[in-house]
Amino acid sequence: MNKALFIDRDGTINHDCPYCKDPKDLRIYDDAVDIIKDFRKRGFLIVIVTNQSGINRGYFSEAEFEKFNSALLKELEREGAKVDAVYHCPHRPDEGCLCRKPGTGLLLQAARDLDIDLNSSFVVGDRDDVDGEMARRLGMKYMIIKHNESS
Ligand SMILES: [Mg+2]
Known part of the structure; x- marks a missing residue:
C-alpha cells in the first residue's frame, strides 16, 4: 500500500483569494513547496x-476550477513539487454531502482509488476546524500550518 500527504489547497499551498478562480491570482507559498518536496522525497x-x-454556489464553474488548478499544478511541478492527484468537493455546506471537509469522503475516496494506507499517511492544512478535524475523525497524523503573509 501507498502512503500519502493529503494537503489542503487554498490558504495552505496558495494564498486564499478567497474563492480563487483566476490563474492571475495564483501565489504559491514557498514553505508549501518545501513541505511537498520533503514528503515526495520520503516516498509519499x-x-x-x-x-x-x-x-455549487455559482461563483465559478468546474472548468474554471480546473483551469486554476492546472496553473497551480504546473507551477508546483516547475518547482519540483509534483502533485499526484487532486480531489475536490463542489458542494455547499447546506447540501449535506459526505465529502466537504471536515467530512472524510475525499480522503476515503482517494485511499480507495490509490491504495493508500491512512495510518501511515499525513494531513497538512491551514484550518484546525476543517483539515485538523478531518484528520482527527480518521485518527490520522496532521499538522496545521500558519503562513506569514510575506512568504
Ligand atoms: Mg484552506
Missing part, C-alpha cells in the same frame, strides 16, 4: 484535498 504520494463550494 501527494494528494490535494480541497473544498470548492464556489462551484
Whole structure:
C-alpha cells in the first residue's frame, strides 16, 4: 500500500483569494513547496484535498476550477513539487454531502482509488476546524500550518 500527504489547497499551498478562480491570482507559498518536496522525497504520494463550494454556489464553474488548478499544478511541478492527484468537493455546506471537509469522503475516496494506507499517511492544512478535524475523525497524523503573509 501507498502512503500519502493529503494537503489542503487554498490558504495552505496558495494564498486564499478567497474563492480563487483566476490563474492571475495564483501565489504559491514557498514553505508549501518545501513541505511537498520533503514528503515526495520520503516516498509519499501527494494528494490535494480541497473544498470548492464556489462551484455549487455559482461563483465559478468546474472548468474554471480546473483551469486554476492546472496553473497551480504546473507551477508546483516547475518547482519540483509534483502533485499526484487532486480531489475536490463542489458542494455547499447546506447540501449535506459526505465529502466537504471536515467530512472524510475525499480522503476515503482517494485511499480507495490509490491504495493508500491512512495510518501511515499525513494531513497538512491551514484550518484546525476543517483539515485538523478531518484528520482527527480518521485518527490520522496532521499538522496545521500558519503562513506569514510575506512568504
Ligand atoms: Mg484552506
